[in-house]
Amino acid sequence: MYGYIGSLKAKPGHRDEVVSLLLRGAEGLRAHGCESYVVATSNSDDDTIWVTEVWQSEQHHAASLELPETRKTIAEAMPLLTGEFTKQETSVAGGLGV
């Protein structure tokens, strides 16, 4: 399984709006090979959002980025973001809930 741990930073005051956008359609990802998708806000600053994902494969994740609903979400979220991102790609070994 492929794992993705990313952070993105919202412009001041727009964090919760971005979180709502990211959560829209989360349940639908399962049909596209997503095993887990968690959206969270940082406890240490007011603007950082963390997204952690587990997919059946890297290809499933890549394909999901091309879905019309994903592209729409990205297009809506981008103007609300500062452009500061971090990203970690992993190989998921196992755990609880995956």
Add this chain to the structure above:
Amino acid sequence: MYGYIGSLKAKPGHRDEVVSLLLRGAEGLRAHGCESYVVATSNSDDDTIWVTEVWQSEQHHAASLELPETRKTIAEAMPLLTGEFTKQETSVAGGLGV
């Protein structure tokens, strides 16, 4: 819900042994308020392990660290680690699988 995103670094050659230790007893965490616990290895270096967790509350997570089985795992893993850790604490907004 409380989220934890942590990385730890194994001494060269010991990564898979640490992963096995971290996965031991993962299923049992559910009874202690854990919603998700994912152990993964970095795709960009040979020694880094990422652990992402979702708990019903920060208190549940803190209490889990005092469980005898957790303390045993930590004691066994520590000599295999370099001591380099990162940690992010979050408030989980939602998603798929939580």
